[in-house]
Amino acid sequence: MVTVPVAKPISQMHLAPGSVVSISGLSWEEFECLLEELGTRRAARIAYSNGTLEIMVPLPEHERPTELISDLVKQLLSATGQDYEPFGSTTFKREGIAGVEPDACFYIQHAPQMRGRRRLQPGDPPPDLAIEYVHYVTDITSVMTLAAYEAIAVPELWVYANGNLTFYILHDGHYVESEYSPTFPELPVKQMILEAVAQVWTVGTPAALQAFQMALRAWLQKSDRSEV
Incomplete structure (x- = not known):
């Protein structure tokens, strides 16, 4: 019996929601080719690091918390008077080493520099804040x-998984x-966001917002009074 290997383009593979x-x-060259093959109009998210690629297809219930947390971050930034530019799930790369697509991300300190960008250019900084939603947990x-x-x-990564929100801060190259x-150093952001995400399933998005x-x-009013 002879085993014949079968090559099939990634774009022709059917990946069920929730699969990895x-x-x-x-x-790196193969990774770039796969990105081009997959295109930009897709539900799947990718993460590439040092020769390993993961393609993740979110579950339908993944989208609601992701969109809600992104909306909440916009409210937080506006309420605290911070400039920002949202960049969605843009593909960010470090040539030859890594590539990743956040579920949502924001330029804050670098917002003026990135305003008006239709696509990333060489030398552009990474987003100041990225949000990752994990619908499964594996090491x-x-x-x-x-x-x-x-x-x-x-610099700052938020990971939402299994009803919990974890903040990761980059320090000496590691989180x-x-x-x-x-x-948002003066606000109980984790508590507020987790309460809002929990509420969306019972009272709906408008009421949760x-x-x-x-x-x-x-x-914010409490904080203002404490400074007087």
Whole structure:
């Protein structure tokens, strides 16, 4: 019996929602070719680090928390008077080493520099804040994702998984967990966001956003009074 290998383009593979495909031993050139083959109009997200590629297809219920957290971050940035430019799930790369697509990301300190950009250019900085939603938990995925973000040097990464929100801050080239977000140091951001995400499933998105706005306003007023 002779075994004949069958090659099939990644773009022709049907990946069910919630599935993960891992490909090791992939050169940077092969990674670039796969990205071109996959195109930009796709549900799948990718993470590449040091020769290993993961293709992840989110579950349908993945989208609602992702969109909600992105909307909440916009409210937080506006309420605290910070400039920003959202860059969605843009593909960020470090040539020859890593590539990653956040579920959402924001330029904050670098917002003026990136305003008006239709596509990334060589020398552009990484986003100041990236958000990653994990709908499953495996050590491989966790290590892969963090390694890719570390290589690209995203200063602040939020990972939402299993009803919990973790803040990672880049320190000497590696991520360390933090109890607070440096972007919003005076606010209990984790508590507020987790409450809003939980509410969206029971009261709906508009009501959850309204409750978040009220809580945010109350905290900011409290902070102003404490400074007087």
